[in-house]
Amino acid sequence: MIDPRLVLILSTVLFALGAVGVLLRRGAISILMCVELMLNAANLAFITFARLRGGPEAQIYVFFVMTLAAAEAAAGLAIVIALFRLKGTTDVDEINLLKW
Amino acid sequence: MTKLIWLIPILPLLGVALNGTLGKRLGKRGVGTIACGVVLAAFLLSCGAVWELSQLAPDDRHVTASLGTWLPLGPVGPGGALATIDWGFALDPLSAVMILVVTGVGFLIHVYATGYMAHEEGFARFFVYMNLFMSMMLTLVLGGNLLVTFVGWEGVGLCSYLLIGFFYDRPFDARTGLSCADAGRKAFIVNRIGDFAFVIGMLYLLTTFGTLDYRGVLDGVASGTGSQAMLVAVALLLFVGACGKSAQIPLYVWLPDAMAGPTPVSALIHAATMVTAGVYMVTRMSGLYAHAPEAMAVVAVVGAATALFAATMGITATDIKKVLAYSTVSQLGYMFAAAGVGAWTAAIFHLMTHAFFKALLFLGAGSVIHGLGGEQDITKMGGLKSKMPVTFATFMTATLAISGIVPLAGFFSKDEILWGAFSSGHRVVWAVLALAAGLTAFYMFRLTFLVFYGEPRGDRHAWDHAHESPRSMTLPLVILSILSIVGGWVGIPALLAGGRDVNVFHHWLAPAVAGAHAEAEGGASHAASTEGLLMAAALGVALAGIGLASVLYRARKGAADRIAASFRPVYVLWRNLYWVDELYEAVVLRPFYALSRFFSAFDRLVVDGLVNVAGIFVDITGQVLKLFQTGYVRNYALLFLMGVVAILVYFARL
Numbered sequence: 001m002i003d004p005r006l007v008l009i010l011s012t013v014l015f016a017l018g019a020v021g022v023l024l025r026r027g028a029i030s031i032l033m034c035v036e037l038m039l040n041a042a043n044l045a046f047i048t049f050a051r052l053r054g055g056p057e058a059q060i061y062v063f064f065v066m067t068l069a070a071a072e073a074a075a076g077l078a079i080v081i082a083l084f085r086l087k088g089t090t091d092v093d094e095i096n097l098l099k100w
Numbered sequence: 101m102t103k104l105i106w107l108i109p110i111l112p113l114l115g116v117a118l119n120g121t122l123g124k125r126l127g128k129r130g131v132g133t134i135a136c137g138v139v140l141a142a143f144l145l146s147c148g149a150v151w152e153l154s155q156l157a158p159d160d161r162h163v164t165a166s167l168g169t170w171l172p173l174g175p176v177g178p179g180g181a182l183a184t185i186d187w188g189f190a191l192d193p194l195s196a197v198m199i200l201v202v203t204g205v206g207f208l209i210h211v212y213a214t215g216y217m218a219h220e221e222g223f224a225r226f227f228v229y230m231n232l233f234m235s236m237m238l239t240l241v242l243g244g245n246l247l248v249t250f251v252g253w254e255g256v257g258l259c260s261y262l263l264i265g266f267f268y269d270r271p272f273d274a275r276t277g278l279s280c281a282d283a284g285r286k287a288f289i290v291n292r293i294g295d296f297a298f299v300i301g302m303l304y305l306l307t308t309f310g311t312l313d314y315r316g317v318l319d320g321v322a323s324g325t326g327s328q329a330m331l332v333a334v335a336l337l338l339f340v341g342a343c344g345k346s347a348q349i350p351l352y353v354w355l356p357d358a359m360a361g362p363t364p365v366s367a368l369i370h371a372a373t374m375v376t377a378g379v380y381m382v383t384r385m386s387g388l389y390a391h392a393p394e395a396m397a398v399v400a401v402v403g404a405a406t407a408l409f410a411a412t413m414g415i416t417a418t419d420i421k422k423v424l425a426y427s428t429v430s431q432l433g434y435m436f437a438a439a440g441v442g443a444w445t446a447a448i449f450h451l452m453t454h455a456f457f458k459a460l461l462f463l464g465a466g467s468v469i470h471g472l473g474g475e476q477d478i479t480k481m482g483g484l485k486s487k488m489p490v491t492f493a494t495f496m497t498a499t500l501a502i503s504g505i506v507p508l509a510g511f512f513s514k515d516e517i518l519w520g521a522f523s524s525g526h527r528v529v530w531a532v533l534a535l536a537a538g539l540t541a542f543y544m545f546r547l548t549f550l551v552f553y554g555e556p557r558g559d560r561h562a563w564d565h566a567h568e569s570p571r572s573m574t575l576p577l578v579i580l581s582i583l584s585i586v587g588g589w590v591g592i593p594a595l596l597a598g599g600r601d602v603n604v605f606h607h608w609l610a611p612a613v614a615g616a617h618a619e620a621e622g623g624a625s626h627a628a629s630t631e632g633l634l635m636a637a638a639l640g641v642a643l644a645g646i647g648l649a650s651v652l653y654r655a656r657k658g659a660a661d662r663i664a665a666s667f668r669p670v671y672v673l674w675r676n677l678y679w680v681d682e683l684y685e686a687v688v689l690r691p692f693y694a695l696s697r698f699f700s701a702f703d704r705l706v707v708d709g710l711v712n713v714a715g716i717f718v719d720i721t722g723q724v725l726k727l728f729q730t731g732y733v734r735n736y737a738l739l740f741l742m743g744v745v746a747i748l749v750y751f752a753r754l
Contacts (some may be wrong), residue, residue: 096731097731098732099730
């Protein structure tokens with residue numbers, strides 16, 4: 001069996017990559033993809049802990065997260081399309097209607 | 101009908117409601133008919149009620165009617181006694197005299213006003229105010245307790261304010277720069293000063309006697325409840341209230357300016373009825389004053405001083421209505437002097453006769469003003485005798501009556517006051533009043549001579565067009581002049597009636613006023629020779645005043661001007677009304693304005709400043725915090741991430 005620590009490190013690296021992507025990317029779709037990456041990094045951590053504990057609870061959470069990720073992708077992409085129609089761009093720096 | 105006395109003040113209110121809501125649609129004729137009709141109805145009802153009252157035995161002549169409880173006040177009386185105040189009305193000989201004078205003279209003036217105001221804007225508004233005034237005045241005199249009287253007291257003050265400022269867009273006095281609206285405000289504010297004292301006096305009475313009913317209070321006074329100092333204090337406080345309403349020193353300044361109102365208003369409110377409310381109230385409380393001799397002395401001194409002081413100002417006034425206004429102040433001083441020496445019936449007697457002849461004088465003056473198209477300056481009149489014969493004849497009657505010429509009304513009432521002052525030992529008061537009587541005769545005949553005799557001095561065109569007033573105006577003049585002649589015959593002293601006791605006025609009022617002074621009861625105990633001598637003296641003083649006026653203003657043209665020139669300081673003093681208005685301005689108004697400015701600045705700088713500091717603080721906080729609202733999603737995400745990390749660090753104790 002693989003050392004769970006290695007898997008957790010992988011999970012951490014993936015999560016950090018996703019977070020940095022969210023913070024640094026400017027395209028809305030890239031940001032959404034990075035969010036997916038973060039969610040899946042979390043899923044990986046959940047699976048690892050499930051394996052260590054031996055119970056089903058953590059795996060159930062993973063299903064929840066996957067459902068949520070699907071919903072988020074649908075809603076998020078719909079918002080991005082609406083924004084694109086409105087502003088002609090998906091650059092989040094251009095979308096600053098709430099700025100003072 | 102004595103059960104219906106509460107209806108008497110309500111009737112004019114009907115006119116207020118009708119004319120107030122439908123006035124514009126009814127037309128002038130309809131408005132005038134309703135306004136006069138309700139007052140006539142009140143007069144007839146008053147006559148019926150007084151007739152029924154007169155059928156009772158003298159000591160039973162006190163009927164009351166209550167419309168229910170007004171204020172259940174709880175334990176405010178002595179020893180925690182419960183007190184309640186009713187909507188109570190009372191009719192006794194004193195209020196009977198008042199309601200007959202108010203409704204009778206009031207009706208005549210209403211009729212007159214339909215003619216006088218015919219060409220004015222706001223005809224319906226005028227009569228709404230007039231009817232409201234009648235209602236309030238009747239509430240005042242019929243009130244069975246001090247608080248109901250006070251309702252009427254304030255109500256007439258309100259109507260006075262509204263009617264003085266009736267021509268609210270016109271200027272009034274060039275010397276002081278007042279507009280008509282200012283004059284109304286002045287009257288209202290000066291009256292507030294007196295009313296403040298009145299209210300305090302009422303509260304003292306309430307806590308001492310546990311009631312404000314006149315009967316209850318006076319019974320309490322008679323049975324010795326309440327300390328002497330308290331009685332004197334209350335009597336003085338109520339008198340300050342009376343000073344405001346009845347224009348006595350030092351609160352008289354509003355009455356001359358009250359002449360800014362239309363002339364019928366001056367006749368009704370500022371001569372015949374409202375300004376006598378103070379005399380009425382003091383007489384109503386005569387039982388209290390009889391137990392407070394110090395207060396009575398103050399009343400007598402203030403009254404006598406006002407009588408003389410105002411008469412001197414009347415001598416130099418050149419506005420026909422202002423002469424009459426100072427005369428009114430002076431005559432009110434007479435009434436208070438009478439009350440102060442204990443001659444209560446004489447005070448009310450003079451109140452009644454004064455209502456007749458002073459209303460007549462004002463209405464006559466109004467007729468002159470009307471005929472000359474608005475001219476009020478007597479130096480620009482003259483020679484109107486032939487132009488306005490009815491006005492002249494009636495005005496002359498009233499002038500003779502106010503001067504105290506036998507056998508007109510003013511002679512009997514004035515003589516009774518003088519005799520009351522002399523026989524009660526107030527020789528100084530008597531002398532002052534006698535001098536004032538001479539001045540009264542002088543300035544009244546000066547007025548008559550300047551207006552009706554000689555050559556026309558003013559605008560020739562206006563004089564050519566001068567005309568006698570319409571029937572609706574002359575008829576009230578004629579009726580009032582008859583009253584000014586015969587009105588005094590109800591109080592003929594025994595001396596002039598061959599020793600027989602024919603003074604019905606005294607006997608009528610006797611149950612309602614305190615018998616503080618035996619002479620006021622019309623007894624025959626005094627020395628007839630002294631009384632006859634005083635009577636002759638009073639008559640002589642009046643004739644001297646008339647003679648002087650006829651010499652100065654009829655026989656020797658220009659003599660008056662020469663005298664004015666040689667006594668220039670006195671003339672200037674009188675012409676400028678002793679600079680009392682200027683004195684009040686310097687002593688009261690200017691410090692008050694300065695204080696107001698200070699508080700205004702305090703409010704703007706300190707109070708508003710504190711509020712502004714709170715606002716500025718919030719503003720600055722917002723200015724700083726808004727910097728975090730960049731509009732960049734990444735910034736928010738970064739902050740979010742930092743927050744998550746911080747929470748993780750905290751929980752993991754990393």
